[in-house]
Amino acid sequence: MKYNFDEYINRKNTNCVKYDGLKRYFNIEDAKPMWVADMDFKTPNFILEDLKKVLDYEILGYPEVSQEVYSSIISWYEKRHKISNINNDEILLTTGVVTAISACIEALSKENDEVIIQTPVYYPFFSCVQNNNRKLIINPLINEQDYYKIDFKDLEEKITPKTRLLILCSPHNPVGRVWDKEELLQLCKICLKHNIIIISDEIHSDLVFKPFTSILHLEEKYINNCVVLNSPSKTFNIAGLNSSYIIAKNEILKNKISVIIKKREIGNLNLFGLQGIISSYTKGEEWLKMLLFYLNENITIVNQSLNNKCNNITFKIPEATYLLWLNFTKVEDSHKNIFSRLLNKSKLALNDGSTFGKEGEFYFRLNIALSKNELIKSLICLNNEFN
Ligand SMILES: Cc1ncc(COP(=O)(O)O)c(C=O)c1O
Structure with missing residues (x-):
């Protein structure tokens, strides 16, 4: 085998x-x-072998980010997710998805603004909000005999003029849901109506047992109201390489995030992390x-x-x-x-x-x-x- x-x-x-x-x-x-x-x-060996080739350079100095990094992300999205219009300049590299969540919170909201999360959820969502001095708003999922759904009524009731962001876990860790297109649409409509930007953490989007819908599959007005965070780290077991990226098709949001990535100095992936993205997405x-x-x-x-x-x-x-x-x-x-x-x-x-x-x-x-x-x-x- x-x-x-x-x-x-x-x-x-x-x-x-x-x-x-x-x-x-x-x-x-x-x-x-x-x-x-x-x-x-x-x-997988095809990644390990490529990482060994990096060692063969024999000097591990500062890397230059090659076009291949961006091309591999773009073509992975084309092939795997049928999303074909991503450009280089809509991709921001970051040293981890949690790192990126925290940066997006700083970039897209102010201190004391409200940020919604949907519990039970991946625990750093809590700390990223709190550590940035934002107010956590909990919109618990509805648990129907362990099949979880979004509680849209509770969501609308909790939104106030200070609510700026919603961090979406899509697919959802730990409840294992792949949100249906209809659910995503409803969520996007509510958020757009109330000027709430969605930070969509899609790190599990390749580990799915039914077709996955990204917010990037929806209409332009919804795509413009979100940023998508992803990484090959879960899928290809390279979490230790700390490489991830943000896709922001809305230039205003992207520019705000870029400023924070520079401020926090979190955009410089290392030689192995960059190679990890290329190898995963071109050979995986x-x-x-x-x-x-x-x-x-x-x-x-x-x-x-x-x-x-x-x-x-x-x-x-x-x-x-x-x-x-x-x-x-x-x-x-x-x-x-x-x-x-x-x-x-x-x-x-x-x-x-x-x-x-x-x-x-x-x-x-x-x-x-x-x-x-x-x-x-x-x-x-x-x-x-x-x-
Ligand atoms: C939903 C979610 N986001 C982010 C991460 C971690 O991402 P990173 O290691 O790139 O910070 C995990 C890891 O389990 C996760 O489940």
């Missing part, structure tokens, strides 16, 4: 936060890490297809295992991401105890759902991007404790 997702790679002592940060984050060393959103699969299509197939199989394994052996833990099959939002409400125990049992009895380190917002109580996020063998071993430990 060309790509072997069954291969086990020992990540301990490789300076990776998922394994080597266990002590710091969980105060434990012998648990199986199934938390941070990177994968236990080997970064086939690998991604295989990855999605494997992830889908892993999701089925978890589903069958819990259905058969542990039906008091439930989840909705995700439409995107390799992160499962496990619901423990049927387990008759407190959230704190469940967390402790996961860690100390099952020896599994999952993300604590409550860090994604208060709606995450009794939920824990499971990362299933690992070999089937390892996944099955973890499921046995989970089932033994919670069946």
